[in-house]
Amino acid sequence: MTTAAALIIGNEILTGKIDDTNTRYLARELFRLGVELRRVIVCPDDLDTIAADLNALRAAHDYVFTSGGVGPTHDDITIDGVALAFGRPVVRSEEVAAIIAHYYGDRLTEEHLRMANMPEGAQLIRNAEVPWPTVVIENVYVLPGVPEIFKMKFRALEERFRTDAPFVSHAVYTLCDEGTIAARLSELAAQFPNLTIGSYMKWDDADYRVKITFDGRDADAVHAAADALVGSLPEEIVVRRE
Amino acid sequence: MTTAAALIIGNEILTGKIDDTNTRYLARELFRLGVELRRVIVCPDDLDTIAADLNALRAAHDYVFTSGGVGPTHDDITIDGVALAFGRPVVRSEEVAAIIAHYYGDRLTEEHLRMANMPEGAQLIRNAEVPWPTVVIENVYVLPGVPEIFKMKFRALEERFRTDAPFVSHAVYTLCDEGTIAARLSELAAQFPNLTIGSYMKWDDADYRVKITFDGRDADAVHAAADALVGSLPEEIVVRRE
Numbered sequence: 001m002t003t004a005a006a007l008i009i010g011n012e013i014l015t016g017k018i019d020d021t022n023t024r025y026l027a028r029e030l031f032r033l034g035v036e037l038r039r040v041i042v043c044p045d046d047l048d049t050i051a052a053d054l055n056a057l058r059a060a061h062d063y064v065f066t067s068g069g070v071g072p073t074h075d076d077i078t079i080d081g082v083a084l085a086f087g088r089p090v091v092r093s094e095e096v097a098a099i100i101a102h103y104y105g106d107r108l109t110e111e112h113l114r115m116a117n118m119p120e121g122a123q124l125i126r127n128a129e130v131p132w133p134t135v136v137i138e139n140v141y142v143l144p145g146v147p148e149i150f151k152m153k154f155r156a157l158e159e160r161f162r163t164d165a166p167f168v169s170h171a172v173y174t175l176c177d178e179g180t181i182a183a184r185l186s187e188l189a190a191q192f193p194n195l196t197i198g199s200y201m202k203w204d205d206a207d208y209r210v211k212i213t214f215d216g217r218d219a220d221a222v223h224a225a226a227d228a229l230v231g232s233l234p235e236e237i238v239v240r241r242e
Numbered sequence: 243m244t245t246a247a248a249l250i251i252g253n254e255i256l257t258g259k260i261d262d263t264n265t266r267y268l269a270r271e272l273f274r275l276g277v278e279l280r281r282v283i284v285c286p287d288d289l290d291t292i293a294a295d296l297n298a299l300r301a302a303h304d305y306v307f308t309s310g311g312v313g314p315t316h317d318d319i320t321i322d323g324v325a326l327a328f329g330r331p332v333v334r335s336e337e338v339a340a341i342i343a344h345y346y347g348d349r350l351t352e353e354h355l356r357m358a359n360m361p362e363g364a365q366l367i368r369n370a371e372v373p374w375p376t377v378v379i380e381n382v383y384v385l386p387g388v389p390e391i392f393k394m395k396f397r398a399l400e401e402r403f404r405t406d407a408p409f410v411s412h413a414v415y416t417l418c419d420e421g422t423i424a425a426r427l428s429e430l431a432a433q434f435p436n437l438t439i440g441s442y443m444k445w446d447d448a449d450y451r452v453k454i455t456f457d458g459r460d461a462d463a464v465h466a467a468a469d470a471l472v473g474s475l476p477e478e479i480v481v482r483r484e
Contacts, residue, residue: 012440014279016270017411017455023284028258037256042265042282072421073441074428104421111424148445169259179314179346182353186316198254199315203390213259 002163004030005039005057009050009078010068010145013042022067022143022150029154034163034217035063045069050081058085058140063161065154068145070135072111079135082142083119091120096133130156168219170226173208175237181210184232192225194218208239244405246272247281247299251292251320252310252387255284264309264385264392271396276405276459277305287311292323300327300382305403307396310387314353320384321377325361328379333362338375372398410461412468415450417479423452426474434467436460450481 006026012018023040030037038061043049050069057064069078083090096116104112118124124133134153135142141157143150174181178201189197195216202209212229214222230238248268254260265282272279280303285291292311299306311320325332339358346354360366366375376395377384383399385392416423420443431439437458444451454471456464472480 008282011438011457012442012455013265014269014282015273015409015411015457016266016268017440018442019266023255024258024261026258027256031257038286040250040256040282040284044280071441071443073424074431075438075440104419107419107422109421109424111428112421114424115421146443146445167257169257177346177349179351179354179357180349182315182351182356186353189316196253196317198259198317199313200254200260201313201388203388213254215253215257 002035002063002161003061004035004037004063004065004161005061006037006041007050007053007057007064007066008040008042008068008145009045009066009081010042011045011075013068014044018145020067021147022145025147025151026065026067026154029158030161031167031169031215033158033161034166035161045075045077047077047081047084050078051084054082054085054140058138062139064140066140066142067150070115070142070144072109072114076114078142079117079119082135082137082140085140086119086137088120088137090117092116093118093124096124099131125157127156165217167215167217168222169213169215170222170241171214172212172226172229172241173239174210174212174233175208175239176210176233178210181212181233184229185212188225188228191228192216192221195221195225197225244277244305244403245303246277246279246305246307246403247303248279248283249292249295249299249306249308250282250284250310250387251287251308251323252284253287253317255310256286260387262309263389264387267389267393268307268309268396271400272403273409273411275400275403276408277403287317287319289319289323289326292320293326296324296327296382300380304381306382308382308384309392312357312384312386314351314356318356321359321361324364324377324379324382324384327382328361330362330379332359334358335360335366338366341373341375367399369398407459409457409459410464411455411457412464412483413456414454414468414471414483415481416452416454416475417450417481418452418475420452423454423475426471427454430467430471433470434458434463437463437467439467 013020122137126133198213200211255262311318364379368375440455442453
């Protein structure tokens with residue numbers, strides 16, 4: 001079982017100024033790749049907190065992804081936090097500095113060059129499509145908060161994370177009441193112990209009331225469990241499956 | 243300084259099936275009320291994890307809000323997790339059971355009645371607008387994952403959390419480059435140590451490139467810092483303030 005965690009760094013998330021959309025993106029992509037995202041922490045722009053959280057997460061998971069705090073301004077302290085976590089000094093990558101200098105040209109400032117900082121001994125990973133490298137140190141991947149760049153960088157890395165046991169998910173959308181269906185779901189959960197069965201009520205004006213999901217690495221079991229549920233429901237309350 | 247944390251409980255968030263919108267809502271509302279949200283953890287539907295996380299969060303913050311896992315199905319284990327954290331048995335509230343029985347009438351099942359469970363000694367809080375009570379135990383508020391009900395219940399509770407030192411926030415939207423403005427922001431951060439100054443790059447087709455925010459409890463300082471920034475920028479690169 002390959003596991004992962006995410007550390008979302010930024011006061012802007014904790015004050016509600018910026019919506020964190022990276023968690024959902026990462027969650028979906030890791031699920032698709034067969035990696036189990038077990039924990040997400042949102043922490044403030046505080047060096048000691050970042051370092052302590054990162055150390056706890058990296059010890060307990062195969063991969064840790066950080067999001068945010070990698071720009072040129074004073075509130076971007078992720079690299080310092082990662083370096084602190086690993087007990088390493090921050091050094092400047094001359095290679096990244098050269099990319100930055102070329103990109104900004106006459107507009108280059110010393111602060112732009114902060115984006116060339118990295119913990120000593122970190123790797124820089126890039127590919128042809130994404131020339132801006134990603135800082136990786138042991139099992140920690142340092143990604144930016146800006147969603148478009150987060151996605152671009154993740155896509156360039158994703159083949160590293162792909163497992164040979166991707167998850168299969170099947171959803172049954174129903175007009176059930178959760179309380180009415182609960183006993184049946186408990187039976188199915190007992191009958192299919194390797195599956196995760198979830199039940200999610202929808203409150204707005206969707207065309208269904210409860211979505212039941214079956215997740216697991218065994219496609220046959222996923223579909224057998226979903227079939228078993230559908231077979232026990234009156235036909236008219238099953239809206240669709242997907 | 244009044245502080246808060248949130249524990250978002252649910253496999254559905256960690257697999258990307260359901261988007262967690264409660265964090266952003268809670269973050270904004272707490273900010274408005276003058277409460278500092280310091281930490282958010284997203285954890286799976288696992289009893290020991292819920293209990294351990296809750297114990298860490300409640301020891302370190304004035305308020306802890308949980309989201310999710312309070313329905314009638316087998317994957318709803320938040321109440322059991324909270325009870326485990328506090329080392330108390332789960333008991334059934336006859337009062338809530340009566341509300342549930344009345345609401346469901348002939349459709350009532352034993353699983354519906356699971357929603358009347360609570361840790362022994364918990365309080366039930368309600369008001370005239372929201373008759374379904376919220377389970378509160380010491381500084382822990384147990385809220386549902388369904389966003390509409392989360393909001394409804396939070397609104398019924400919010401006056402408990404209001405501080406007499408609400409935050410003031412002012413934003414300056416600019417056409418700056420972050421690297422160009424970074425040194426000036428560092429100066430302002432040093433000059434106004436009681437403010438939190440943030441800089442957020444926008445990557446899509448918004449009408450600005452960088453939003454700079456000034457947050458603090460001292461409105462005069464917030465506006466003085468924003469004025470000082472705007473005064474040092476060419477007029478044509480300030481898009482708006484709000």
